[in-house]
Amino acid sequence: MEQNVQKIKKVAMELDNALEKKNFNEIKSLFSDDCEIEFLGIKLNGKDGVEKWLKFIFEYVESFKLEPIVIIVDGPIFVEEFYVDINFRDGSNYHTKWSEVLIYENYKVKSLRLYFDRLEIIQHAPIGYFNKKILGFIDKKTLKGLK
Secondary structure, three states, X not given: OOOOHHHHHHHHHHHHHHHHHXXXXXXXXXXXXXXXXXXXXEEEEHHHHHHHHHHHHHHHEEEEEEXXXXXXXXXXXXXXXXXXXXXXXXXXXXXXXXXXXXXXXXXXXXXXXXXXXXXXXXXXXXXXXXXXXXXHHHHHHHOOOOO
């Protein structure tokens, strides 16, 4: 079934808005029953996978604001680069850039692949002084020769 580009953009925005509101029921309703979410090198399947993904995110994050930078829609494929303003549970916050690829089927998310630098995020998350020092060391080592 051919899907309308504008409607795909609309349902993608509905997903962003539901995420910002932490409306788990609405978020889950925007995914197909047999969906797949891929991030941090793992795959989660179905509505149970959506629930696990949401619980994982909001265990660390109090809220966030999403701001699109680039959106490309090609058939059922929605690609977006966006800013994320994260408010962590300890009151700290961080501004970063992520990207995602969503594949829609009947205007429901069939596949979501989310891309971000987890080392960057964890360096700014409220995880403790010594953990941040270790991660800072790892970060410097991985960028050696580039800076």
